[in-house]
Amino acid sequence: MISADFYPTLQTYADGEIERTDVINNLYDNTVVGSPYYLGYIEHDDFPKSFGVSLVDYARGMTFNNIESNHSWGYCFNKNVYNTTGTSPNLAVIQDANGHAGIDGDRYCFLNKIKMAQQNFDNTVTFTMHFMYVPTADIDDSGTTYFNQGYGFASASVTATIEQIKNMVDGSADVYASWTRNNITYPALKYADFNEYGLALVQSNDGTMTAAICISQVNIGDSGRYSYGTSTNVRCSVLPFFEHDYDDKHILAAQGTGYVDDPTIAWYQSLGIIRPHTNFGMTYDNQLYMFAPYPYDILTDDLPTYNLYQRSGLVKGQYFLQYYAVYSGYVAMYAYAHYDLKDIYTMMLYYHKIYTGTSVFSKSYSTDISVATFNDHDGATGDRLSDDYANIADQLRDWQQPDTDIAVNEYDPADKPEYDPSGDDEDEESGTRIPNQFRYFTGANNFISQYAMKASQIQTFGQMLWNSWADSQTFVDAVNNFWIALNIEEFTGSFDISSVMNFIVSLKVFPFNITHFETSIFTLTDTLRIGRGTFPFLFPSEVGNIIKVLSNIVYVDCGLIHDPTTGQYGIPRKFNDFRDYTNVSITCFCPYCGTVELNPGDVVGRQLSCKYAVDLQSGECLCLITVADSTGDLYNVAAISGNMGAEIPVSATNSGLIQSRRLSDAGNALGLFGGMFTENMSMGSNTFARAKDSQSSIGAIASATSQAAGNLFKDIKQTSNFAANMLSRGAIGCPIMQGGSGFAAFSQADTPYVQIRYGIYSEPANYSHSVGRISTKSDTLSNYKDSGLVICENVDVSGFTCHEDERSEIKALLESGVYL
């Protein structure tokens, strides 16, 4: 529930004005506040299901009427666009009741109260626009307010019932994989259905949902109050897009002259060119910001050129946000990328947080605080909302919390007792913290290569490795196909298994899923290369691509400390006083590393995160426990190292060494493993040895060793399953195999956790009344009147006019406790 933060409560006056300072104070920190002149917002209470088959048709159906002369809001456009007649429809055909269409020196058009009705929407759509302005002497007889400068504010919101929004996206099952421009591939809109990509919604008290977007450089005048413009209902879907001095080769030809470089926001339909139909955007100087529903047919690779805008078709509530020609002073939001509303919304907030001084975003404004209830996903509509929505809602909620609200605990901050100002409820800190440095190291240099594989893939590799190539046509084909693919003659060299084995440095199994890898440090490949590339193992398609890892180090994130019973995050304050810090022990168990004591003063009331840095080559890992300080920066509170890579023997040579180490690690408790591997490797190595001793053909060797290898990799799978089963049992409290390199280490608890051991206090119910609680304050006792027990120390009763015995008794009573 973050209503006030997102829709700030503005001090309003009877005349509908608000103080400028109120406006500014409620902007996000990084909002650009300049001059001149105004701030605005737009609401609308519904959203169209579609716009019709084309915007041209849509435009023709428009009728503008009921134009009144209350200077409520305005959009600027060029006079050359002003064309009320003719065969070419022009969306810029808007004028007020007095015939003033804002054509003033081909610069400004300030539209008055406008209701665009009679549009062919499936659903009733209403935009309510409020622009706050400073009336100036420039108001002319028509009542039009002129602004000396253009502005850069664009805001839109969608309010609809959840069902309407659902309808809005029904049927838009097209999924764009990606699109590319300038050799950069951008994520494309995936809009399978609402459950997958919903709008970021704000639920109001009346059950409607609001999604909002605000793109802004807000310009606010230096003085004076701002008036809410009279509410203007604009019955349309999404404001068309006005391009301004954006692309000469496409626009000027149609526009002729008259373009100016003033910041503008407007809609526009150029003559003879089908322009973006239902876009809503803004321009500023040569920049273009566009917030547009987009037909879902094809996205071309030449955004934002002409071709892009030749699309037509139903709009299903898909949006993309683009900017053009970013100049200094602005944040480059997303170059030609497109997102759904949810993404825009969330990124908007994200950018707000991470950029300083140049954010182009501001808060959305609403006079109706009732719509500001940011409901997660409960209530009557909650059942229809997906986890994605819930996640987004949670993110939005979190991102809108003040940065200082790091602590998430079970206590309402409002319950926090009043602290003596002479004390301090936060740890005092000084000096400079050295933050964690997560770096990737390229272990995959020219000397070694590293591959990550799933169990099925490692088994396939084993089959490749140990099957005789003479006996394995698949392998032969695979190798040959590889060379053929390289346009090299068919591979005819001899295949020496021992040569391959000499190139294998290690094989380790790690207890986490490959999906936990950061995708930036691996590439998918179907070929495993060994040595000088002499032995390329081409993996058949049915086993999937393996991963060539480009870094020795991967980071495995265990997330945030969390109480699943309450759903709350952070190390909670239990008592909300000194007992949270003293007579309490906090221990963090880190799988594969051990336990580490945490200083309560570092972590209580704060969010705690756990992340592993894992060296895939050695198996060593470093577990970092971090908290977020009051500025949101993460810093270490503990670090502990261990080993989570269990080494698997791949040859008879290293088998014995590994076995001895494993047995040493596992001990008798997991003799099963040792026995299994010992037996297996014994069989494999003996068989291999017998075959080799017999000087038989390589086929015989392979046949024999294939059995061993097959068993080996079969057992790998079995072992991992066994380990997995043990992992799933979550054996909390079992002996910690700290630094263990064998499978035994897998038998410990598989999830890092924190154990907090609080003291138990037998505090009587009337403790405060009888004993009192500690104060560290010197104060006039009248300030404690009617507040109960007060015990003073070393009272100075000078100034009392009573007798000595009386003064002594007063002093004694005050020091033993009185009730004021």
Next chain:
Amino acid sequence: MLIKFYNVEDDNRVVHKTLGSEVHTINDAQVYNSVSIMNPQFLINYSAYVVNSNYLYVQAWNRYYYITDITAMAGGRCVVHCREDVLMSNAEAIDDLNAYVRRTESSKVNRLVVDSKIPSQANRHCKTLTFDLHPFNATDAEPIYFLTVVGGVTST
């Protein structure tokens, strides 16, 4: 001497006593014997209101007293034994006093200062919290096999 009689229920440590309505007022009380101003005795005519009172105010001295005892005498008189309530008698001065408050029942406390008076038990309450991601949980993770080989550099 004018004396107002009250019946007070407050604890003696309460500075501002709740006097309630006067039980009785007399103006003919006399000091009995030679007494301290902090522990005076007053000779008055006996009446039921005397035994129904436990507190009195001596206007001439501007002091409040607890009635500690009543001695009945012949002739329908009694002696009222008193002890001064220095808190009530100096309530205003106490209110104006600026002092270091060591403990208080009010909300003006510093809860982060260790309070050793709270009884503490020897046992402990243990709370276990887990991190919300489970990358090592087998139900979520398929173990990964990591192979390091010599060379393998893509041929160029």
